[in-house]
Amino acid sequence: MIKEIIQKELVEIYFQPIVSIRTKKVYAFEALTRCVYKGEFIPPNVLFDLSKKENLIIELDELTRKKAIEKFSEYYYKDRDLVLFLNFESTMINKYEEIKNRNRFVEKIFNLKIPPQNFVLEIKEDEITNTKALKKFCSTYKELGFSIALDDFGTGSSTFDRINLIRPDIIKIDRSLFTDIKTNQINKEIVKAISKMSHNLGIRVLGEGVEDEHAICLGLKSTINLFQGFYFAKPTSQINDDDINTIVKKIITIGKDFKARNIAGINKKREVISKYDLIANEMFSKINSLEHSHKILEDEFYKHQDIEAIYLIDSQSSKQINDTMVSENINDKFKPTKCGDEHYLKEYYYITLESKQGIFLSPKYISYATGNICKTFAKRFSLGNKSCILCLDIVVEGK
CATH class of the missing domain: 3.30.450.20 (PAS domain)
Structure with a gap:
């Protein structure tokens, strides 16, 4: 099955928009793999797990990247500021020394005359055991002009010492940390801490998997500007001008909501100060x-x-x-x-x-x-x- 999927290129690429609140526009797309085989949808994790068992992970990884770049080129020629986030299989990075000459996706990019600066390579560093290969992978592609993003940061086995090793350009805070963030003080503080650390190190931060206004407003308050999630758009096979306009309207709405929340917060703080000022005065007067x-x-x-x-x-x-x-x-x-x-x-x-x-x-x-x-x-x-x-x-x- 996997061999047939690869040979017939039966995978399809979906794009999910990544928005910049500050610039009020779609900043990038993340390329996501979808596959329907003989009328049945195969989840991406199942697809890639099967390819590993058949020893075809490199072929599948290269195919999805090739198709993603080809699809992105249509959007890039309309907006040359647009960026594409490409996922890299951890298996590929662990074996980087063995496959480093298979830079077909780089050749594809150059042939399409798209600058490497318009691509971000996403890696899940907690799944990579070969630190030497990881460092070599990152330094090689950064020298070519690509950006590196750490995916799903803040959960699993992700470690802060890898930041020093990888020197990422972007950190994607994992979606789980934005779940119930309104009531989860621990997640709230973790998001704020990761964002503060990243900005102090000159690393951009992306809030991943955001689904409600509160999560986005908290991210904005923590100086996060880039967001990706169902609140703005689900992954889709095609993104047209109407879709972009809908996303921009949501960005403007969330901007107004953020300002309103900040003003309400300032007024609430004044009320709290006023209330306890009176209580303190009453206490001390006695x-x-x-x-x-x-x-x-x-x-x-x-x-x-x-x-x-x-x-x-x-x-x-x-x-x-x-x-x-x-x-x-x-x-x-x-x-x-x-x-x-x-x-x-x-x-x-x-x-x-x-x-x-x-x-x-x-x-x-x-x-x-x-x-x-x-x-x-x-x-x-x-x-x-x-x-x-x-x-x-x-x-x-x-x-």
Whole structure:
């Protein structure tokens, strides 16, 4: 069956658009393999697994790449900024030294007069065991002008040390990290961390498999600009001008949604600051001396179920005044800070101290104490000739 599929070139290439929100256009296509044999659809993973068993993986890989390049040429001649993402079988890279002279796809590109700069070679580095071959593969094609993308990054066995080895141009964050990202704080933080690291290293980031506005807006907030997923378009055999116009409309819509969310977020932050500013003022108005502060704050603590912890810091020494008041439902392994503990390297200390308003509100974080998603509100107060900072750990979402 596989031999017949290859000989008769029974595979078809589908393209899935990759969009750039910043430029409001389709930036690239990813080439995906589809096959129908005798009326039956054969999933790509099954197709490639069968070709490996028949020792025909190289032939199938070359066929799909050849057909993808031929199909792409039709689109390239209409838009010479368009880019094509080509997948490379990991088996091919592991055996690169054996097949390095079989650069038929490079010859095809040159014959069609398409610059290598319009191609991105995708690799799944966690499936590649031959690091010497991997490094040689990447350096060879980068010298020719091709870009290299790490696919499915952030899951499986992908390791950060491979970034130093491969020096990719693009990192594709795996679709699984965008699943339920609205409620999954861990995935949210992983996406933000990968994006920040990549941008600091001069690597472009692509959010893969995005299916809803929230995932895209979070990606945009994390400085991700390139996206691929069902929200914009499913893989298809042909992409016409109407399809492109539909995608552009979606890009414009998501841009408006992103701006609206940011403005709403700013207003929400102002509301939170205003609310806890009043609460902090009310608490501190009852404190006449630091000696009695702990008892007063303890009484106030139990009036507010949304406050997980309260602690007071001496502005001058950066040391804590009294022990932390904390929720009863804390992790047994967590040790709350105590009287005399240092806070001089904590943002809620030095930013509050330096800010003109004397107020600080942290981003969301997962509390060590309870696992709740929290923010820390801090405000500077004066008590006689003494300056101190009141900190409130606020529960934003329960665990």
